[in-house]
Amino acid sequence: MKILLDMNLTPRWVGFLRERGHQTVRCSEVGLAGASNLEVLRFAAAHGYLLLTHDLDFGDPLAYSREAGPSVVILRGVDLRPEASGERLPQVLAAIAKELEAGAIVVMDVRRIRVRPLPLG
Secondary structure (H helix, E strand, O other): OOOEEEEOOOOHHHHHHOOOOEEEHHHHOOOOOOHHHHHHHHHHHHHHHHHEOOOOOHHHHHHHHHOOOOEEEEEEEOOHHHHHHHHHHHHHHHHHHHHHOOOOEEEEEOOOOEEEEEEOO
């Protein structure tokens, strides 16, 4: 799976996810360190990435775009260090791979996973 890591998550996620077979880059590695959310979404869509973030602000641009992607996975209410909550993420990604491929916004918190298909609205 191709994953674009948002700037609000530690770069340690990159190595962690790469070790688990995911093609992962951080926004800063592809020239998006100061980019707007819309620019990040456009890059992810154009290059086939899902976006991994802690930011809740990606839903609005996706809703207004009426696009079916890119998929966005939002980590909420979990310890954001890969050493603490990282083992669960690859399991979740594998379990919802079809939904992510089709386009979805996913919120992963301590107790549950919420999947909302795209396009929104």
